[in-house]
Amino acid sequence: MTTLEVRDLVKDFSVRSGFRHSRLRAVDHVSFTLAPGRTVALVGESGSGKSTVARMIARLEKPTAGTIEAEGPDGRRVDDRSYRHHVQMVFQDPFASLNPFHTIEHHLVRPLKLHGRAKGKDELRQQVEQLLERVNLTPGASVAQRRPHELSGGQRQRVAIARALAPGAQVVIADEPVSMLDVSIRLGVLNLLARLQREDRLAVLYITHDLATARHFSDEILVMYRGRVVERGAADDVILRSRHPYTRLLASAAPDPESGRGRAELLAGTGAEPAGAGSPPTTDSGCTFRDRCPRAMDICSRPVPDHTAGDGHTAKCWLYADEAKDACPAGPAAR
Numbered sequence: 001m002t003t004l005e006v007r008d009l010v011k012d013f014s015v016r017s018g019f020r021h022s023r024l025r026a027v028d029h030v031s032f033t034l035a036p037g038r039t040v041a042l043v044g045e046s047g048s049g050k051s052t053v054a055r056m057i058a059r060l061e062k063p064t065a066g067t068i069e070a071e072g073p074d075g076r077r078v079d080d081r082s083y084r085h086h087v088q089m090v091f092q093d094p095f096a097s098l099n100p101f102h103t104i105e106h107h108l109v110r111p112l113k114l115h116g117r118a119k120g121k122d123e124l125r126q127q128v129e130q131l132l133e134r135v136n137l138t139p140g141a142s143v144a145q146r147r148p149h150e151l152s153g154g155q156r157q158r159v160a161i162a163r164a165l166a167p168g169a170q171v172v173i174a175d176e177p178v179s180m181l182d183v184s185i186r187l188g189v190l191n192l193l194a195r196l197q198r199e200d201r202l203a204v205l206y207i208t209h210d211l212a213t214a215r216h217f218s219d220e221i222l223v224m225y226r227g228r229v230v231e232r233g234a235a236d237d238v239i240l241r242s243r244h245p246y247t248r249l250l251a252s253a254a255p256d257p258e259s260g261r262g263r264a265e266l267l268a269g270t271g272a273e274p275a276g277a278g279s280p281p282t283t284d285s286g287c288t289f290r291d292r293c294p295r296a297m298d299i300c301s302r303p304v305p306d307h308t309a310g311d312g313h314t315a316k317c318w319l320y321a322d323e324a325k326d327a328c329p330a331g332p333a334a335r
């Protein structure tokens, strides 16, 4: 059973420079499915389009083309009204996502009420406490009466996770859920998310720039570069047996968790810019990575086919297409 199916998702933005308008394709035909109890990681630098994918799934942004369909536990398509409970988002910034004037209880009562999960004051209070205790905020009764500024960043993100669970979500979109938290508490929050996922058989889309946690917490990884999925497959295959030159670059530039150095910094050190830098080709159908790719060939300016090895491990790269042999004498054999 699929819980969420994303098919051929496209998002164009129009950008103005001086008097000229041009089209920027932020998301270019992205497809994947989320199944109960499984995590898919969408990995890429800022500007790769991964957050735009999240925003379209959360219905904060309208797709230019493509479809997003959710299926309920009964196997039926989830209608527009129920979609809001079915799919919930945990945002990057736990400081911005909670209202400073309201108690934690207020934040949780609203989705519980709105989605008809509990009725009556006592039942609501009980459910709020249970939700808080599920995310390890104990005792629930006392945390419920606090306001966001009385909690740490990690505690606030736990509240945000509890709020996502409140309406009985089946799909959780977590967009860089720990990147703004202190390094020392990141794993705790990710482990919590993983536990809740197991308990509720949630389908999770984990959006991150961090390959190490993507590998640890996901079943499948999709690597995005300038709007396109350039590599996808089982988490271990993508990280340990990377095929696409961009994934290899990311994997080799993995930041040192001790020093906390950002990847952008490290990529700068390798001479490759993060994908957000510079403007992507807007009408170009060739490989979007070719201006930086150490393996670029003439054929790379032509539309790039997906090449799938065993187990669905796919790379969008001419190095893996048989046709590349003729165009490049060194060819795939030279890898």
Ligand code: SF4
Binding pocket: 244, 245, 246, 287, 288, 289, 290, 291, 293, 294, 295, 296, 297, 300, 304, 316, 317, 318, 319
């Ligand atoms: Fe490099 Fe060509 Fe592959 Fe693009 S298609 S990643 S330029 S080898």
Ligand code: MG
Binding pocket: 046, 050, 051, 176
């Ligand atoms: Mg983002």
